[in-house]
Amino acid sequence: MERFHLVCxxxxxxxxxxxxxERCSCGGSFVVEYDLEQVQNTLSKESLLERPSTMWRYWxxxxxxxxxxxxxxxxxxxxxxxxxxxxxxLSVAKLWVKREEQxxxxxxxxxxxxxxxxxAKEYGVSKVAVNSNGNAASALAxxxxxxxxxxxxxxxxxxxxxxxxxxxxxxxxxxxxxGLIHDAGKIIQDGKAEQGWHHVGTLKEPxxxxxxxxxGLELAEQLAWKLPDVIVYPTGGxxxxxxxxxxxxxxxxxGMAHGDLPRFVxxxxxxxxxxxxxxxxxxxxxxxxxxxxxxxxMRVPNPPDGDWLLSILRETNGTAVAVxxxxxxxxxxxxxxxxxxxxxxxxxxxxGFCRLREQGWIRPHDEVVLFNTSHAMKYMxxxxxxxxxxxxxxxxxxxxxRM
Amino acid sequence: MERFHLVCxxxxxxxxxxxxxERCSCGGSFVVEYDLEQVQNTLSKESLLERPSTMWRYWxxxxxxxxxxxxxxxxxxxxxxxxxxxxxxLSVAKLWVKREEQxxxxxxxxxxxxxxxxxAKEYGVSKVAVNSNGNAASALAxxxxxxxxxxxxxxxxxxxxxxxxxxxxxxxxxxxxxGLIHDAGKIIQDGKAEQGWHHVGTLKEPxxxxxxxxxGLELAEQLAWKLPDVIVYPTGGxxxxxxxxxxxxxxxxxGMAHGDLPRFVxxxxxxxxxxxxxxxxxxxxxxxxxxxxxxxxMRVPNPPDGDWLLSILRETNGTAVAVxxxxxxxxxxxxxxxxxxxxxxxxxxxxGFCRLREQGWIRPHDEVVLFNTSHAMKYMxxxxxxxxxxxxxxxxxxxxxRM
Numbered sequence: 001m002e003r004f005h006l007v008c009x010x011x012x013x014x015x016x017x018x019x020x021x022e023r024c025s026c027g028g029s030f031v032v033e034y035d036l037e038q039v040q041n042t043l044s045k046e047s048l049l050e051r052p053s054t055m056w057r058y059w060x061x062x063x064x065x066x067x068x069x070x071x072x073x074x075x076x077x078x079x080x081x082x083x084x085x086x087x088x089x090l091s092v093a094k095l096w097v098k099r100e101e102q103x104x105x106x107x108x109x110x111x112x113x114x115x116x117x118x119x120a121k122e123y124g125v126s127k128v129a130v131n132s133n134g135n136a137a138s139a140l141a142x143x144x145x146x147x148x149x150x151x152x153x154x155x156x157x158x159x160x161x162x163x164x165x166x167x168x169x170x171x172x173x174x175x176x177x178x179g180l181i182h183d184a185g186k187i188i189q190d191g192k193a194e195q196g197w198h199h200v201g202t203l204k205e206p207x208x209x210x211x212x213x214x215x216g217l218e219l220a221e222q223l224a225w226k227l228p229d230v231i232v233y234p235t236g237g238x239x240x241x242x243x244x245x246x247x248x249x250x251x252x253x254x255g256m257a258h259g260d261l262p263r264f265v266x267x268x269x270x271x272x273x274x275x276x277x278x279x280x281x282x283x284x285x286x287x288x289x290x291x292x293x294x295x296x297x298m299r300v301p302n303p304p305d306g307d308w309l310l311s312i313l314r315e316t317n318g319t320a321v322a323v324x325x326x327x328x329x330x331x332x333x334x335x336x337x338x339x340x341x342x343x344x345x346x347x348x349x350x351x352g353f354c355r356l357r358e359q360g361w362i363r364p365h366d367e368v369v370l371f372n373t374s375h376a377m378k379y380m381x382x383x384x385x386x387x388x389x390x391x392x393x394x395x396x397x398x399x400x401x402r403m
Numbered sequence: 404m405e406r407f408h409l410v411c412x413x414x415x416x417x418x419x420x421x422x423x424x425e426r427c428s429c430g431g432s433f434v435v436e437y438d439l440e441q442v443q444n445t446l447s448k449e450s451l452l453e454r455p456s457t458m459w460r461y462w463x464x465x466x467x468x469x470x471x472x473x474x475x476x477x478x479x480x481x482x483x484x485x486x487x488x489x490x491x492x493l494s495v496a497k498l499w500v501k502r503e504e505q506x507x508x509x510x511x512x513x514x515x516x517x518x519x520x521x522x523a524k525e526y527g528v529s530k531v532a533v534n535s536n537g538n539a540a541s542a543l544a545x546x547x548x549x550x551x552x553x554x555x556x557x558x559x560x561x562x563x564x565x566x567x568x569x570x571x572x573x574x575x576x577x578x579x580x581x582g583l584i585h586d587a588g589k590i591i592q593d594g595k596a597e598q599g600w601h602h603v604g605t606l607k608e609p610x611x612x613x614x615x616x617x618x619g620l621e622l623a624e625q626l627a628w629k630l631p632d633v634i635v636y637p638t639g640g641x642x643x644x645x646x647x648x649x650x651x652x653x654x655x656x657x658g659m660a661h662g663d664l665p666r667f668v669x670x671x672x673x674x675x676x677x678x679x680x681x682x683x684x685x686x687x688x689x690x691x692x693x694x695x696x697x698x699x700x701m702r703v704p705n706p707p708d709g710d711w712l713l714s715i716l717r718e719t720n721g722t723a724v725a726v727x728x729x730x731x732x733x734x735x736x737x738x739x740x741x742x743x744x745x746x747x748x749x750x751x752x753x754x755g756f757c758r759l760r761e762q763g764w765i766r767p768h769d770e771v772v773l774f775n776t777s778h779a780m781k782y783m784x785x786x787x788x789x790x791x792x793x794x795x796x797x798x799x800x801x802x803x804x805r806m
Contacts, residue, residue, distance in 0.1 A: 049452045053480060073742060074484050074502055077456060079477020081507075085551060099477055102505045104484075105744075106778075146742025148488060162780055169739040169779065336572040339476060339549025341508075375509075376572065377565055377780045 055214035075110035094367040106375035109139035116207030117143040129197035131184035134163035141172035154184035161382030176389040190393035216247025234345035235266035236300035238309040264318035267352035269293040346372030458617035476507035509778035512542035519610030520546035532600035534587035537566035544575035557587035564785030579792040593796035619650025637748035638669035639703035641712040667721035670755035749775030
């Protein structure tokens with residue numbers, strides 16, 4: 001039996017693993033499941049001691065068959081830094097920051113793309129494409145370059161300029177799109193047959209969610225297999241939350257972690273807060289217009305797997321909070337003075353944490369983990385130059401400066 | 404006997420470890436030496452397996468007495484990434500990039516300042532100051548903030564703006580200085596008694612060199628204790644080279660590494676190449692004027708321990724090369740297309756490597772390690788705002804916007 005296969009979340013039908021993820025005939029979405037008995041033959045707390053300091057230390061729980069296909073730039077196993085001074089000031093037992101900006105492409109997106117590009121390599125793919133608010137684009141650009149694949153990245157026209165610069169620096173075909181992240185995704189959808197693109201967008205293939213799962217595996221190992229009480233995570237598409245939830249579930253089944261799952265807190269920026277609204281309303285509603293928040297990784301009006309996200313927040317007794325742009329800016333200044341540079345997403349988790357601590361939702365005896373998902377510098381204002389800007393696929397095909 | 408003490412490099416006189424480094428009465432410079440028999444009681448290849456993934460895994464070889472004084476943001480244990488495609492294209496056995504930009508402050512300087520600020524904490528210091536071309540300044544700013552110390556950083560007026568922004572973000576008193584790095588250093592020298600600054604400049608205290616030493620310790624461990632044939636390192640003050648040379652020497656004495664030391668190659672940018680000139684002339688000459696190179700970590704006209712550096716290049720059969728600004732820009736584009744974003748210093752090592760491979764100095768069977776010492780983004784053009792700019796200490800004392 002193969003080490004991994006796909007299972008429909010809704011009807012539990014299983015099928016052979018494949019490169020592109022489609023919906024099940026019942027309408028449910030597929031997830032990767034592993035033969036945990038097989039996994040247990042080689043994966044243990046002890047065997048991990050001699051493994052490389054990248055997310056590939058957990059190769060048994062990642063869907064790549066032949067290790068020669070692993071495309072690794074040194075992603076994962078990022079530091080978990082304790083904020084002693086803040087613990088005292090805010091009366092909380094333990095407060096950690098997971099520093100995902102120390103990944104090779106300066107954000108947690110390195111993980112998903114290391115996995116996705118490795119799988120693509122295993123299937124002989126040569127052209128990859130992604131829609132993104134920014135960090136996923138530069139991550140795909142880097143991993144594709146390292147693997148010798150051609151990358152096409154489509155980002156909203158207000159994507160932070162330094163991230164656009166990164167994509168161009170890795171030699172990716174880089175395009176700005178009028179609209180939001182789903183408008184950029186439509187271009188890939190419309191063009192993929194004609195262009196031969198492998199679509200590496202959220203939930204379009206199995207690698208990205210699996211790569212992000214390693215954040216949870218790492219967190220458990222770094223905390224000596226005792227899960228924290230609360231995880232505060234900046235949430236856009238939410239595959240980070242889904243990935244970590246999945247990680248903890250698998251570790252519990254493997255007998256490597258015990259006890260309750262952490263309460264997941266999703267932080268969003270006011271102005272694009274579908275998850276916060278859904279927690280209040282009890283269900284998801286489409287939100288296509290009236291998006292007023294800044295172009296960060298949290299700005300995803302219609303998270304493709306929103307209901308799953310919502311069920312995780314409920315199941316773990318978690319919640320969702322929206323913080324303002326001003327709260328984010330103040331949080332960033334505060335964290336800087338504690339020695340931690342933070343992206344807007346990372347600063348948002350500090351703002352969310354402070355709010356919930358003040359309200360008593362986070363309690364004095366809690367152990368809390370914040371995620372700084374991306375490098376501070378990426379979000380400084382940088383004017384974009386020489387990159388084509390398009391409305392749709394037809395527009396791109398005919399653009400004179402198609403890079 | 405204490406685990407560590409100071410020894411004069413010239414007359415071998417030893418003395419008790421202390422916070423500030425002064426010259427020996429014979430004129431020689433002091434280095435930290437360790438009681439290696441004591442070190443061997445706990446440090447071994449096996450014991451390292453269970454240690455944290457930071458440079459503090461080598462605590463026995465770092466001069467901090469009480470582990471509660473360690474100021475760590477998750478520095479060190481950075482990835483070593485193999486460039487398979489480039490190995491084939493350029494016919495070299497093994498080619499690696501050590502990704503120092505993945506340190507917490509985006510450069511290798513995190514190491515030296517984690518050590519220096521830890522020592523400062525052990526001695527009860529509350530105000531620290533440094534002169535720097537940039538990355539040392541932002542590193543001091545971050546570590547001081549985390550430790551709750553006040554930081555004063557002095558950088559040349561053409562310091563990359565994003566690095567200045569980092570310093571300000573960490574809450575450091577940040578000042579631009581007309582002139583070069585030694586002009587900035589003079590301000591600290593002139594003001595330290597009056598201001599109560601602990602001077603953390605190159606060779607002013609023992610921590611920075613010891614912290615950088617961990618690059619060598621790590622390299623040896625990551626390559627399974629077999630040292631590489633060639634190390635190509637971007638050289639300014641040169642304490643990285645001195646540190647790694649020291650690391651290999653200590654590992655050999657400990658019986659943890661064997662064989663010849665790597666041939667060290669120092670890369671500089673044409674326009675400030677005192678080391679390249681010294682290798683050709685056989686000795687160092689002062690170079691204060693006519694500096695025309697860009698403001699990177701390599702621009703140090705008068706490396707304080709230049710003769711030591713030169714002797715290391717000779718002893719290891721190494722060399723020094725100067726590459727042009729244009730070669731550096733092209734190297735950066737080339738590395739980007741291989742999936743590696745590089746700072747000018749890192750790109751310079753690629754340019755130096757290509758030159759030496761072409762000349763046959765680097766041979767087909769060599770194993771070569773390049774160092775990308777800093778984050779690519781830091782060097783993008785960014786206008787500096789709201790930071791005082793001064794000529795000298797008197798100027799600073801009276802400046803209306805002294806931050």
